[in-house]
Amino acid sequence: RARRIGRRGPAPAPATAMSRGFDYSKWDKIELSDDEDDLHPNIDKDSWFRLKHRQRVEKEEDDDQKRAKMQTRLASLRKDYDAYPEATKNHMKCQKIFKEIRDIEAELERMERQKKLNADNICKTAESRTEVNASTAPTPKPEPRLTGEAVAVGYVDFVEAHEDLLEKYIALGEAELEQVCEFMKVHGGALLQGEHAESYLLLDCLEKEMNGEHAAMLKSARQQQLLTQLREFSRASGRPARDGVVPVFQRLMDHEATLESFEESVATFIRRVEARAVTKKKEMDAEREAADLEEKQAGPGPGGLDPMEVFATLPKAMQDAFRNKDMQQLQAAIEALSDEEARHHLRRCEDSGLWVPSADAGPPPYRS
Numbered sequence: 608r609a610r611r612i613g614r615r616g617p618a619p620a621p622a623t624a625m626s627r628g629f630d631y632s633k634w635d636k637i638e639l640s641d642d643e644d645d646l647h648p649n650i651d652k653d654s655w656f657r658l659k660h661r662q663r664v665e666k667e668e669d670d671d672q673k674r675a676k677m678q679t680r681l682a683s684l685r686k687d688y689d690a691y692p693e694a695t696k697n698h699m700k701c702q703k704i705f706k707e708i709r710d711i712e713a714e715l716e717r718m719e720r721q722k723k724l725n726a727d728n729i730c731k732t733a734e735s736r737t738e739v740n741a742s743t744a745p746t747p748k749p750e751p752r753l754t755g756e757a758v759a760v761g762y763v764d765f766v767e768a769h770e771d772l773l774e775k776y777i778a779l780g781e782a783e784l785e786q787v788c789e790f791m792k793v794h795g796g797a798l799l800q801g802e803h804a805e806s807y808l809l810l811d812c813l814e815k816e817m818n819g820e821h822a823a824m825l826k827s828a829r830q831q832q833l834l835t836q837l838r839e840f841s842r843a844s845g846r847p848a849r850d851g852v853v854p855v856f857q858r859l860m861d862h863e864a865t866l867e868s869f870e871e872s873v874a875t876f877i878r879r880v881e882a883r884a885v886t887k888k889k890e891m892d893a894e895r896e897a898a899d900l901e902e903k904q905a906g907p908g909p910g911g912l913d914p915m916e917v918f919a920t921l922p923k924a925m926q927d928a929f930r931n932k933d934m935q936q937l938q939a940a941i942e943a944l945s946d947e948e949a950r951h952h953l954r955r956c957e958d959s960g961l962w963v964p965s966a967d968a969g970p971p972p973y974r975s
Contacts, residue, residue, distance in 0.1 A: 663723075674718060681711045765803040772797060773807050780826020787833065788856035798834070799848040805834045809880075816884035828880060832873045910958020917959040921952055929961060 684704055691701045766773070772794055779787050791798070798804045808831035815824040836859075840851035858865050907913050918926065924940035941949045956962035 670718065670722075674715065677711050677715055681708060681715075684708050684711070761801065762803050762806060765800065766807060769797055769804075773804060776804075777808065777811065777827050777830055780828075780830050784856055784860050787830075788852060788860075791837075791852045791856070795837075795849040795852045799837060802838065805831060805838065808834065812880045813884055813887065816880055817888050824880065825877065828877050829873050832869065832876055835872075836869065907959070909960060910955075912955060912959035914959040914961050917955045917961060920955070925952065 684707055688701065688704045688708060695701055776790065776794070776798060779790060808827055812824050812827045812831060815827065836855055837848045837851045840855050841848035844851065859869055918929065921929070922940065922944070924943065925937060928937035928940050941953065944952070953962060957964060
């Protein structure tokens with residue numbers, strides 16, 4: 608049995624021999640702020656950790672400043688040393704510079720070798736980036752309240768594109784709210800672009816009231832106020848106006864108090880339209896009277912002819928030229944006429960005051 612055991616060969620090497628290829632000395636440099644070995648039992652643990660961390664940060668900042676100064680000095684010395692010709696490198700001054708270079712390099716190497724590792728400097732971020740899913744759409748928001756000229760921007764294009772839809776919506780002025788709600792579910796996205804629909808219905812109410820169509824104005828007024836309710840809900844909730852169609856109409860249909868408040872808003876709006884229609888009609892009548900008076904005060908021209916009557920008898924090309932105040936266009940229109948027609952019309956234009964020849968040019972040719 609002893610001989611059989613002896614044939615097995617030498618005993619395996621101790622376990623410590625297997626770890627000779629691994630150097631764990633670098634882990635000795637790790638410095639932990641939560642090391643409890645030096646923590647006094649009467650000192651608060653969190654406060655002690657914060658103190659240790661602050662001391663470590665301050666020491667690292669001091670070392671970094673010292674290292675930066677030494678590197679700056681080292682770069683300056685190397686520049687001075689390189690400036691010496693090769694033949695003068697053995698001179699005392701050059702050797703002194705060389706020795707200082709070696710001392711600084713040795714000190715930097717020592718500082719790097721003794722530098723402690725911690726959670727702040729044990730690793731560095733090589734690359735940092737944020738990836739956003741391309742399919743993520745921005746959160747819809749209510750449209751801003753427009754003022755001044757901004758209200759009119761795009762209004763004409765909106766009306767041209769949706770006038771039929773607007774008239775269909777106005778026609779629902781006496782329909783049940785549920786029917787109007789279903790209509791807005793389908794077409795609210797188009798009608799609630801900006802505030803153009805509200806502006807269109809406001810002008811529609813004013814025009815109908817001025818023309819004596821009071822019953823039709825009442826229908827349009829209710830529809831206009833429904834759009835206003837949707838717009839106010841949008842601004843209060845921070846959502847697009849089209850998102851308020853269901854909750855706004857549902858509340859109007861289910862809550863009597865809400866419906867009564869809405870009807871009061873409609874009545875107030877109607878009174879404002881009625882008052883504005885009276886004022887606007889007076890303003891238009893005053894403008895019309897002023898225009899008629901100005902036309903009458905203009906009187907006949909220097910030759911006794913009325914300018915409006917003469918203008919009505921001119922060829923269309925000459926009328927367009929006078930409207931555009933375009934001398935070249937007028938000259939081309941006259942040249943297109945025969946001599947007799949041109950002379951006839953130019954004399955009448957001068958006699959009515961439509962045309963004033965230059966006094967310095969002498970008698971015009973059509974007077975010869």
